[in-house]
Amino acid sequence: MSAEPTTTWIPAENPELEARIVSLGSYLLSAATTFFFISFLFAFLYLRALNSNGLWGGPKPGHHVPTTTTSGIAILACVLVSVLLVRLALVELRGSTRALWWPACAGALLLGLAAVAIQCWQYTDLGFGTEEGGYASVYLGWTGFFTIFTFGAMLWLETILATARRAPAKAPEVEKSVASFSVFWATLGLVEIAAFILLYGVK
Amino acid sequence: MRRLVRLNLRTAIAFGIAGFFLGAWVGREIAAGHDYLIGTDQDDVAVFMGFLFATIGWLAGLGFFNYPVSRLLGRPAGYPVEEAKGTARYFRMSTDHKVIGIQYFFGVGAFFLIGGLNAMLIRTELLTPNEKAFPAGQYLTLVGLHGTMMIMMTSAFILGPFGNYFVPLMIGARRMAFPRIEAMTFWLTPLAGLVLMSAIAWNGFPTGWTGYAPLADQARAGMDAYIFAFMLIGISLCLNGLNLMATILTMRAPGMTWTRLPIFVWGVLSTSILMVLASPVLLAALLMGMLDRTANTGFYLASTGGSAYLYENLFWFFGHPEVYILALPGFGIVLEILPVFTRKPLWGYKLAVAGMLGVAFLSFFVWQHHLFVSGINSTLRPFYMLTTEMISVPTGIIFLNGIGTLWLAKMRYTVPMLFSLAFFFNFLIGGLSGIFLSDVPSDVTTHGSYFTMAHFHYTIMGGLVFAFFAATYYWLPKMTGLVLNEKLGKIHFWTMFVFFNLTFFPLFAAGFLDMPRRVSTYAPHLQVINDLVSSAAFCLGISMLIFVGNLIYSLVFARIPAEQNPWHSRGLEWQVPTPVPLHNFDEIPEITGDPYDYGVPGAPPVARLRPASAPARAR
Ligand SMILES: [Cu+2]
Numbered sequence: 001m002s003a004e005p006t007t008t009w010i011p012a013e014n015p016e017l018e019a020r021i022v023s024l025g026s027y028l029l030s031a032a033t034t035f036f037f038i039s040f041l042f043a044f045l046y047l048r049a050l051n052s053n054g055l056w057g058g059p060k061p062g063h064h065v066p067t068t069t070t071s072g073i074a075i076l077a078c079v080l081v082s083v084l085l086v087r088l089a090l091v092e093l094r095g096s097t098r099a100l101w102w103p104a105c106a107g108a109l110l111l112g113l114a115a116v117a118i119q120c121w122q123y124t125d126l127g128f129g130t131e132e133g134g135y136a137s138v139y140l141g142w143t144g145f146f147t148i149f150t151f152g153a154m155l156w157l158e159t160i161l162a163t164a165r166r167a168p169a170k171a172p173e174v175e176k177s178v179a180s181f182s183v184f185w186a187t188l189g190l191v192e193i194a195a196f197i198l199l200y201g202v203k
Numbered sequence: 204m205r206r207l208v209r210l211n212l213r214t215a216i217a218f219g220i221a222g223f224f225l226g227a228w229v230g231r232e233i234a235a236g237h238d239y240l241i242g243t244d245q246d247d248v249a250v251f252m253g254f255l256f257a258t259i260g261w262l263a264g265l266g267f268f269n270y271p272v273s274r275l276l277g278r279p280a281g282y283p284v285e286e287a288k289g290t291a292r293y294f295r296m297s298t299d300h301k302v303i304g305i306q307y308f309f310g311v312g313a314f315f316l317i318g319g320l321n322a323m324l325i326r327t328e329l330l331t332p333n334e335k336a337f338p339a340g341q342y343l344t345l346v347g348l349h350g351t352m353m354i355m356m357t358s359a360f361i362l363g364p365f366g367n368y369f370v371p372l373m374i375g376a377r378r379m380a381f382p383r384i385e386a387m388t389f390w391l392t393p394l395a396g397l398v399l400m401s402a403i404a405w406n407g408f409p410t411g412w413t414g415y416a417p418l419a420d421q422a423r424a425g426m427d428a429y430i431f432a433f434m435l436i437g438i439s440l441c442l443n444g445l446n447l448m449a450t451i452l453t454m455r456a457p458g459m460t461w462t463r464l465p466i467f468v469w470g471v472l473s474t475s476i477l478m479v480l481a482s483p484v485l486l487a488a489l490l491m492g493m494l495d496r497t498a499n500t501g502f503y504l505a506s507t508g509g510s511a512y513l514y515e516n517l518f519w520f521f522g523h524p525e526v527y528i529l530a531l532p533g534f535g536i537v538l539e540i541l542p543v544f545t546r547k548p549l550w551g552y553k554l555a556v557a558g559m560l561g562v563a564f565l566s567f568f569v570w571q572h573h574l575f576v577s578g579i580n581s582t583l584r585p586f587y588m589l590t591t592e593m594i595s596v597p598t599g600i601i602f603l604n605g606i607g608t609l610w611l612a613k614m615r616y617t618v619p620m621l622f623s624l625a626f627f628f629n630f631l632i633g634g635l636s637g638i639f640l641s642d643v644p645s646d647v648t649t650h651g652s653y654f655t656m657a658h659f660h661y662t663i664m665g666g667l668v669f670a671f672f673a674a675t676y677y678w679l680p681k682m683t684g685l686v687l688n689e690k691l692g693k694i695h696f697w698t699m700f701v702f703f704n705l706t707f708f709p710l711f712a713a714g715f716l717d718m719p720r721r722v723s724t725y726a727p728h729l730q731v732i733n734d735l736v737s738s739a740a741f742c743l744g745i746s747m748l749i750f751v752g753n754l755i756y757s758l759v760f761a762r763i764p765a766e767q768n769p770w771h772s773r774g775l776e777w778q779v780p781t782p783v784p785l786h787n788f789d790e791i792p793e794i795t796g797d798p799y800d801y802g803v804p805g806a807p808p809v810a811r812l813r814p815a816s817a818p819a820r821a822r
Contacts, residue, residue, distance in 0.1 A: 021449055039484050050512075053508065134509050135508070
């Protein structure tokens with residue numbers, strides 16, 4: 001094949017434009033994510049209303065599989081506090097001292113990972129099988145993909161923290177990347193609220 | 204951490220194949236303890252894990268994980284561009300949108316030809332009323348492979364090559380917003396094609412391109428290939444839309460106001476809205492199907508509290524916008540091309556924009572017209588009938604733009620112009636037949652017949668594929684720097700136009716005479732019609748070979764360098780040198796005029812490229 005390529009760098013666009021691109025990208029990703037989970041919302045409402053053969057709740061008509069509300073609340077709390085911590089970090093970054101943003105983001109990262117861990121642990125002790133009715137299916141699908149999305153979001157957050165650690169000086173850029181991340185993470189927070197209400201409340 | 208091996212298509216294939224077997228082994232280990240997984244006597248978990256690991260291997264083999272890993276370690280963001288010549292750069296991950304455009308053109312084109320080959324085999328079977336060439340099951344698989352391959356590939360058919368190549372050039376940007384994501388959207392596409400074709404190894408899948416449950420739940424492992432391939436395309440579509448939209452919204456050059464945006468870019472923008480919002484629903488629908496097949500959930504099985512209608516609803520919530528993911532870029536292309544060859548301003552520019560956005564918006568509210576005969580609540584039917592019929596209003600506006608531009612024009616009948624005119628002819632037939640299908644009373648009699656099949660081939664092939672060829676003859680000289688032979692182009696056009704219509708128009712009649720889709724046998728009195736259609740279809744296939752011949756002749760043998768602006772277009776993409784320099788514009792240009800002010804006295808030039816852009820830089 002041909003000669004060894006030389007790598008050049010595209011002349012950098014100004015950092016403000018780069019930040020706008022990431023910010024808009026985050027909004028679009030949030031929109032796509034919302035539509036992804038709307039599919040599960042629709043599946044929940046549709047299958048629950050349809051109640052095929054009376055099997056929505058469980059393997060026998062009129063019966064509902066047990067829900068693990070305790071760990072559900074724990075996951076909800078982890079996610080929501082994590083979302084709030086990212087907002088707090090943002091406020092800090094926009095303020096003058098910027099003292100607390102790092103611990104706030106690190107805490108958000110740990111809480112997000114905790115939510116993932118609790119969900120994985122919960123799967124080992126569900127109290128019902130995947131084939132036991134429509135609810136079981138929607139539960140598994142919704143929480144499962146939510147957990148994968150959460151893990152992806154945490155990778156993003158880790159990237160922001162790691163970048164800031166290497167080049168600590170550039171506060172405005174950190175602020176913009178945290179702001180973009182916050183949009184996506186808050187969207188997932190809303191998805192989790194909806195999931196909690198439907199999967200543990202409405203059932 | 205410099206790489207020891209050069210990552211390119213070869214490493215991608217090697218890692219992909221290794222990944223498949225590793226994944227299949229892991230999947231078998233996971234399934235081993237669960238009797239419900241192995242009780243079905245097929246290892247869907249192993250197949251899906253195989254595909255998943257193959258995808259990871261494929262992407263790793265191309266080098267897609269190097270950058271994310273370095274970012275996780277805290278290295279700064281950046282966009283390297285390989286300034287390479289020669290063909291090797293097309294077989295590697297490249298972040299240059301111009302390389303990606305050409306990768307798309309040939310990559311998707313190759314799978315398009317495979318899909319076309321399937322069509323030839325289908326028409327061979329239909330030469331006789333009885334089962335001859337293929338047993339019924341194989342025939343069904345053939346139809347499914349043809350349909351799925353074509354839908355998957357045509358989704359990327361215009362946006363892939365021309366969207367990625369020309370959107371940055373048309374808005375005055377140096378790159379796309381997310382160059383690595385752009386590269387990934389391309390590389391997922393051929394992988395999806397290969398995964399889909401692997402279904403042949405498991406004797407295919409029985410559902411056709413729509414993958415309806417509960418048949419999809421019951422089918423054997425070929426279905427896994429369908430589900431996984433379509434998921435890859437769903438991800439690719441969503442990311443491509445996200446990238447295009449981010450590019451158009453943030454990276455326009457100064458002076459590129461919304462009313463100066465080329466109409467093709469408007470077409471891309473309205474399409475990308477659909478791609479971002481509709482493809483996640485497809486992804487979710489397929490993931491639910493995957494869970495049904497592997498984790499034993501019952502999303503689509505009434506016997507365990509699910510419903511097959513759930514799939515139909517989710518699938519068509521994606522599926523109808525998908526139709527416009529195919530069609531809207533086509534509208535954009537023909538409206539882009541008409542003013543150039545009529546030397547007149549585009550008639551009703553703002554109306555055209557409104558029409559495109561109107562189509563995009565309405566397309567989310569019509570999906571149940573695919574379920575008219577599925578036993579949905581009959582009170583729902585009028586609403587979806589009305590919304591579907593309403594789509595003909597914005598579509599009609601776009602026709603009006605075309606007619607207004609052609610009105611009293613002195614046309615230049617170049618090859619791109621001929622394809623654009625044929626687009627209007629074909630799409631008119633496709634659109635009008637669509638109204639019959641949106642109408643409940645006529646839909647219940649024609650649903651599932653060849654009438655439907657003729658309808659969507661008129662819109663997709665007659666519309667989209669004709670627009671694709673218009674764009675190809677119009678823009679390929681810019682992309683490759685070489686002239687396409689015009690005589691062969693005209694022969695290609697006339698054979699394709701004539702035999703396309705001879706192939707598909709009689710099928711409306713076959714539909715009215717109750718010939719059902721997806722069945723390899725038909726009533727003996729329909730043989731005359733079918734033999735006519737089959738012979739026309741073979742000639743249509745030959746017309747594609749003429750095009751391939753033209754490509755080979757013009758790009759390999761003749762190699763006549765193209766002028767910078769052979770069509771005398773005002774488009775910004777034509778103001779840069781051919782071949783386009785690596786950074787597109789030495790300086791970001793300033794847009795000073797409207798793109799379609801042809802023959803307008805005193806119209807300002809379309810842009811100031813500040814220092815007149817120098818021809819290709821050193822090297
Ligand atoms: Cu439709």
